[in-house]
Amino acid sequence: MCLGIPAKILRIDGDFAEANINGATIKVGVQLLDRVQINDYVLIHTGYALEKLSEEDALETIKTLQELEQFNKESILPEE
């Protein structure tokens, strides 16, 4: 019940929207979100979009991870 599934908003009609989850289209409630738009990515839980997913923040996290990985790669000395 803690599970949430990312989905892309395809169409909006008042309190409800059609969203794409891995190729399947489902009806979801968007009453909890302000200013939801077509092509937004949202997290779906028990039939409702809980919150928008931020691409900018995801990329920021990935950038940090890439820097960490690069740092570790450079820190490992080649074996004699």
Added chain:
Amino acid sequence: MNFIDDFRNEKFVKSLLTEIHKIPSRPTRIMEVCGGHTMAIRRYGIHTMLPSHIELLSGPGCPVCVTDQRYIDLAIAYAKREDVILLSYGDLLRVPGTYSSLENEKAKGADVRIIYSTIEALETAGQNPEKKIIFAAIGFETTVPGTAIAILRAEKDKLNNFFIISAHKLMPPPMSALIEEGIPIDAYIGPGHVSAITGSKIFSSLAEKHNIPIVISGFEPVDLLQSVLFLMQMLHDGKSGVNIQYSRLVSEEGNIKAQQMISEVFTTCDQHWRGIGHIPKSGLCLNEKYSKYDAEKQIPVKVETGPEPKACLCGQILKGLKKPTDCSLFGNKCTPSNPVGACMVSSEGSCHAYYNYQNTE
């Protein structure tokens, strides 16, 4: 936006593990309080990747698992009535009550229906005006907005045959209760989807009061390992407070609109937690304005209830005192297809996750 490959990237996993290993070793017990985290940790074998001094514990984060036996018995009492259609999220049907389960009552002819969303609950109420539609409303802050939306919609549409029995629960009170009970917990992995609604701010006073670090985590392997790294760094530096790893979804403030809907419909009340017991102000009940949707107030029933099975360690497992494998019933008398306790019923329960992913031990 598909970042699955990035958050399951083997190179990132290795570099995070390298960083975790660099932090001076000391015995550390980290508890996660979200069923989704429990499942992800077991599924990906996160616990097997970490140094042996870091122990991951599953806490009271599975909503089905923490729902107490009396509530199941209450739902069964309603399900037995011929004028009632009892609606529930799926997992709850298989949780054993004292004398039966909702699944058993359904097999005997009771009108018990599984719903995925409260949208279906309202549709059922509209299609069956001669019946009382009672929704077994369980779950944490993540699930509460769906119930609030249903109540507000029922009010708008003047539905007079829709009711709920609320076992909605709040996450911070049991986290605090476990520490106050003296259970050794050094840090918490905070629940990602609860926090999407509440914001990370809801854990600030808990972190401050108990001088403990909390990191709100996502659900992929890289998310969980980065959260463990953040926690280990905070512990090493002697820092407490709340940090957000799952920043692509969670903010400090959370979803204000959802919080307003919850406040409009619910008020805090005491709740009983399986294994933990009575915790003041740890639940959400309908407030006076919406009490006409409260089944217990509008349709009183006699509840036949009794004690939980003695051999089942679900309660102690939820507190991090025992592991599923410590239980004599685990894997023989208690399996996912024939569960004795709630922790084996839900796929997010500790026992179910241990059973399903035994190959990651």
